[in-house]
Amino acid sequence: MTGTLVIGSGFVGTGVARRLCAAGSPVTLASRGRPTTPPAGYGARWCALDATDTEACGRLLAQVRPERVVLVHGPSDVTWCEAHPAEAERAHVAVADNVASLAPDARIVLISTDNVFDGAAPRNTESTPVSPANAYGRAKRRAEEVLLGTAADAVALRVSLVYGHEPADAGKWLNFFAACAHRLLAGEPVRAPDDHWTTPVAVDDVARVTAALLDAAAPLPPVLHLGGPDRVTRAEWAMTIADALGADRQLVEPVPKARTRYASRPRNACLASELTATLPGLAGLRVRGIDAAARALAADFGPVTRPPAPARDRG
Secondary structure (H helix, E strand, C coil), rough: CCEEEECCCCCCHHHHHHHHHHCCCEEEEEECCCCCCHHHHHHHHEECCCCHHHHHHHHHHHHHHHHHHHHHHEEEEEHHHHHHHHHHHHHHHHHHHHHHHCCCEEEEEEEEHHHHHCCCCCCCCCCCCCCCCCHHHHHHHHHHHHHHCCCCCCEEEEEECEEEECCCHHHCCCHHHHHHHHHHHHCCCCCEECCCECCCEEEEHHHHHHEEEEEHHCCCHHHHHHCCCEHHHHHHHHHHHHHHHHHHHHHEEECCHHHHHCCCCCEEEEECCCHHHHCCCCCCCCCCCCCHHHHHHHHHCCCCCCCCCCCCHHH
């Protein structure tokens, strides 16, 4: 068996697997827990895997023999990582080390993060010195170092805030767009930082770029950045989402980052690339802005639920 192995079946991992399957590539999705969306529905197969377990990882790699591996693994809840820094780092580093050591001939793409920067610069390019803002950023940075120091054909793709559709019954929404959309549609308030800037990128665009990197014939640079074209605060973005949905933008309450779950995030979580336009196969890829993407996604979230108007006194 050959093809692509995607380790991690969360929001980004399933988005990447779906894209690769649509292009006709055999895809195996591996994770500790069963994916919420059955992979068979879009052509992938799923295997249970604790990728921090070297022996288990070796058995699966020997069975699948992947030509390409995408790593979207490890705890990604920034708040949880802040409370469990050593455990977060062990998980991220162990998987990168296992795959780099056990799949020496595969092309490996590690999905990394904008949290490897401290937020001092308004935008961060591949040449900006790293200085992780939090425990999640430190864990991802160590995973980058281990992977790039061991694997012969690997790239760390640092992505900005990823967003897309998730159903209302998903339980815990994994991206800011979906969380905002479902609350706004229900007429619920959204508290969003007005001092936390990001360059949001749609999950479909992350999947397109990842697929292009897997297919690229030329040697890849060790690090690439992927961010959207718009630099916005989360509060501005939430209002854009409200406008696209036809919801009341007055439901968005701008608040300081320090008063939210985003307190440990870098002030400027913004990414730009100096290299993408120079790479064959990637130069023509265009990443959508938040207005166009929000309008395209709006139909997936359903109609606004508005409270009933007060009854009129007909005298």
